[in-house]
Amino acid sequence: xxxxxxxxxxxxxxxxxxxxxxxxxFNFKKDxxxxxxxxxxxxxxxxxxxxxxxxPNETVGDADYVFIGRVDEDVDTLYKDPVTIETSDxxxxxxxxxxxxxxxxxxx
Numbered sequence: 001x002x003x004x005x006x007x008x009x010x011x012x013x014x015x016x017x018x019x020x021x022x023x024x025x026f027n028f029k030k031d032x033x034x035x036x037x038x039x040x041x042x043x044x045x046x047x048x049x050x051x052x053x054x055x056p057n058e059t060v061g062d063a064d065y066v067f068i069g070r071v072d073e074d075v076d077t078l079y080k081d082p083v084t085i086e087t088s089d090x091x092x093x094x095x096x097x098x099x100x101x102x103x104x105x106x107x108x
Contacts, residue, residue, distance in 0.1 A: 073102035 051058040060066050079095040086092075 068106045068108040069103045070106055071101045072104055075100040075102055 051062045053059055077097050077099045079097055082093050082095040084091050084093050
């Protein structure tokens with residue numbers, strides 16, 4: 001009877017562990033429609049660069065690949081790398097937005 005209990009306990013622990021691993025690896029995609037995008041809070045981010053990004057000659061000289069194009073459409077925005085932080089109002093999840101665009105490459 002003792003070995004049967006140990007096997008049952010080991011089996012249950014294995015199933016629970018496997019369930020936790022599978023659920024932790026599952027990617028929950030947040031789908032935000034255009035109406036919700038209008039209500040999102042905008043946070044300005046600044047970067048520091050080794051070149052003057054306002055000078056096209058320096059920017060092109062620093063780049064590996066360059067093309068001239070036109071942005072036709074804002075396709076969607078994905079929110080990656082979510083992190084839960086503590087604020088004065090309680091826990092809050094923040095993530096980094098990545099916006100995908102439909103682009104037309106123009107002849108140059």
